[in-house]
Amino acid sequence: MTRPAITPSPRQQRRPRGRTTVASTVVDTWVITQRNLLRNVRLPQVLLFSTVQPIMFLLLFTFVFGGAITGTLPEAAGGEYINWLIPGLLVQVSVFGAGQTAIGLTDDLKKGVIDRFRSLPMARSAVLAGRTFADLGRNAAVVTLMLLVGVAIGFRYQTSFLRFLAGVLLALAFAYALSWVMAVIGLYVKEPEATQSAVFLPVFPLVFASSVFLPTQTMPDWLRVFADNQPITTVTNALRALMLGEGALLEGQVLGTQLLLSGAWIVGITLVFSLWAIRAYRRAVS
Amino acid sequence: MTVTTGASDAVTDAVVEVAGVVRTFGDVRALDGVDLRVEPGIIYGLLGPNGAGKTTLIRVLATLLRPQAGRVRVAGIDVLADPTAARARIGLAGQFAAVDEFLTGRENVVMVGRLYGLSRRDARRRADEVLERIGLRQDAARQVGTYSGGMRRRLDLAASLVGQPEVMFLDEPTTGIDPRNRLELWRMIEDLVAAGTTVLLTTQYLEEADRLADRIGVIDRGVIVQEGTADALKAAVGGAVLEVVVPPDAHGRARELLAAVTGEEVTERDGGRRLRVAARDGSRTLTEVVRALDDAHIISDDIGLTRPSLDDVFLSVTGQPVGEAGDGDAA
Numbered sequence A: 001m002t003r004p005a006i007t008p009s010p011r012q013q014r015r016p017r018g019r020t021t022v023a024s025t026v027v028d029t030w031v032i033t034q035r036n037l038l039r040n041v042r043l044p045q046v047l048l049f050s051t052v053q054p055i056m057f058l059l060l061f062t063f064v065f066g067g068a069i070t071g072t073l074p075e076a077a078g079g080e081y082i083n084w085l086i087p088g089l090l091v092q093v094s095v096f097g098a099g100q101t102a103i104g105l106t107d108d109l110k111k112g113v114i115d116r117f118r119s120l121p122m123a124r125s126a127v128l129a130g131r132t133f134a135d136l137g138r139n140a141a142v143v144t145l146m147l148l149v150g151v152a153i154g155f156r157y158q159t160s161f162l163r164f165l166a167g168v169l170l171a172l173a174f175a176y177a178l179s180w181v182m183a184v185i186g187l188y189v190k191e192p193e194a195t196q197s198a199v200f201l202p203v204f205p206l207v208f209a210s211s212v213f214l215p216t217q218t219m220p221d222w223l224r225v226f227a228d229n230q231p232i233t234t235v236t237n238a239l240r241a242l243m244l245g246e247g248a249l250l251e252g253q254v255l256g257t258q259l260l261l262s263g264a265w266i267v268g269i270t271l272v273f274s275l276w277a278i279r280a281y282r283r284a285v286s
Numbered sequence B: 001m002t003v004t005t006g007a008s009d010a011v012t013d014a015v016v017e018v019a020g021v022v023r024t025f026g027d028v029r030a031l032d033g034v035d036l037r038v039e040p041g042i043i044y045g046l047l048g049p050n051g052a053g054k055t056t057l058i059r060v061l062a063t064l065l066r067p068q069a070g071r072v073r074v075a076g077i078d079v080l081a082d083p084t085a086a087r088a089r090i091g092l093a094g095q096f097a098a099v100d101e102f103l104t105g106r107e108n109v110v111m112v113g114r115l116y117g118l119s120r121r122d123a124r125r126r127a128d129e130v131l132e133r134i135g136l137r138q139d140a141a142r143q144v145g146t147y148s149g150g151m152r153r154r155l156d157l158a159a160s161l162v163g164q165p166e167v168m169f170l171d172e173p174t175t176g177i178d179p180r181n182r183l184e185l186w187r188m189i190e191d192l193v194a195a196g197t198t199v200l201l202t203t204q205y206l207e208e209a210d211r212l213a214d215r216i217g218v219i220d221r222g223v224i225v226q227e228g229t230a231d232a233l234k235a236a237v238g239g240a241v242l243e244v245v246v247p248p249d250a251h252g253r254a255r256e257l258l259a260a261v262t263g264e265e266v267t268e269r270d271g272g273r274r275l276r277v278a279a280r281d282g283s284r285t286l287t288e289v290v291r292a293l294d295d296a297h298i299i300s301d302d303i304g305l306t307r308p309s310l311d312d313v314f315l316s317v318t319g320q321p322v323g324e325a326g327d328g329d330a331a
């Protein structure tokens, strides 16, 4: 049986491929990444979430708390809360932003988009990879926006541009690791609405019980032990030491250790949760 | 077992071959031993009520779900052994349009084309052709968020077409679509087949299967209970159906009487005004019923023999009427 083509132009009779290769995996991942990036820009609620909300946090914390807090900050902050705040907020937006990975994923599951992808001869890994890459891209844009506004209202790094840049990259790497955590949450919860709270319930206490907004010294001992050892604090500390100098750290802490610990958290979280997410994805879709 | 691609060899003629497929969800046996063969170039209609297992079967065929038992071949490829190869030859339009609201119609189709493995250029060209065919060229540059339900369904169809599938799986393609768009979709599905694609569609609408499908499989509780052309299925009911229209006050009595005389299940149409029953003996049955109604002093507004519809087929095969019989369309 020969099958007449839908349109009889010979160029288009080429069969779609039935195998995935490294090259086709790269293309598929890029196609999905692009699609997810467009989602961020074109859906007003997502765009608002990733622009207005972080800026609001930045302005509120700077102008509402800034005056009261400045006195308690280490000297490395240069007497300006904004200098202390920006490295913390870069971590905070990374953590909050990672939640979008979960929400985007459940949205796609619910709408049947994932089913469509799975019925196509594309690389399966491209769905999760394209999702986390797009969220990394989105986060880079949000971080840039934060920095622009931050500089406009007085933020200045106190070290070198290279160290400052290293700090930004560290925040992005941490955000990428957290994307995988959020992917796991999304794949278990599955419902977009429920995912919203499943993501933000753990995230809020974790962000506040850290050095993101304030030094941890004044916390009660039990909380301080937790805060000082959780990854959000570690990464924030490393970021501050990179952008403001080691004076921003607690007594006894050095940049090298904080960087090493941060790197270990990032690699560890990425490894564990990406493998877990891949398993959860297989389970969620069959 | 080797399968050559291209002009398919005649090891088997069927484009879809399903044998003994079982899929359970906990205690629910969604597919309970399905056997199915679909010849190339036809529209095969899988007809069944809600919960019959239609979507589950489509998902198995489209490589989205693995059955616990059975064999599945699509376009000569063992779907369970080589799903990726199968995916290159199928198109799926699920029960709900899986299109991205934030992309334009064209972007949606181009994206799927890319994921079928077409180059950027080919994907764009194919997308434009398919959008033209499906009547969405004018709206292709608009975001899908502004599309109506019918347009989304058509776009979903267009997206599946961009990869030039040999087999299209359409899960309830016209459910929830207004009559005008439904006719339009029917026409497109017929065009597809005219162009050489084999279509397997599911439906709850008897009228739809009757109108579109070359062959029909009636599915109920995870089993294909009857298979054949629409005409063959109707003939199997026994040739003729007796239809009686009675005034509302005589409705209950007329119903009992019909059941007693024919010994068959009686169904209702038009909110109970119209009673239908299989007339195995044709005009003899008619005469008997007329006499019985007369004796009971029931005056019918209308009485006569008609060709059986798929409604009657379903009833005779499964022993129960289709859940949502009729579909709101004026016949």
Ligand SMILES: Nc1ncnc2c1ncn2[C@@H]1O[C@H](COP(=O)(O)OP(=O)(O)O)[C@@H](O)[C@H]1O
Residues within 6 Å of the ligand: B025, B028, B029, B030, B048, B049, B050, B051, B052, B053, B054, B055, B056, B057
């Ligand atoms: N993912 C699932 N988990 C549990 N039960 C399911 C699942 N999918 C389908 N079922 C059950 O399997 C049966 C057949 O469902 P389905 O194939 O969707 O029927 P149809 O499409 O004909 O309406 C139903 O009883 C349904 O509840």
Ligand SMILES: [Mg+2]
Residues within 6 Å of the ligand: B054, B055, B056, B095, B171, B172
């Ligand atoms: Mg269904």
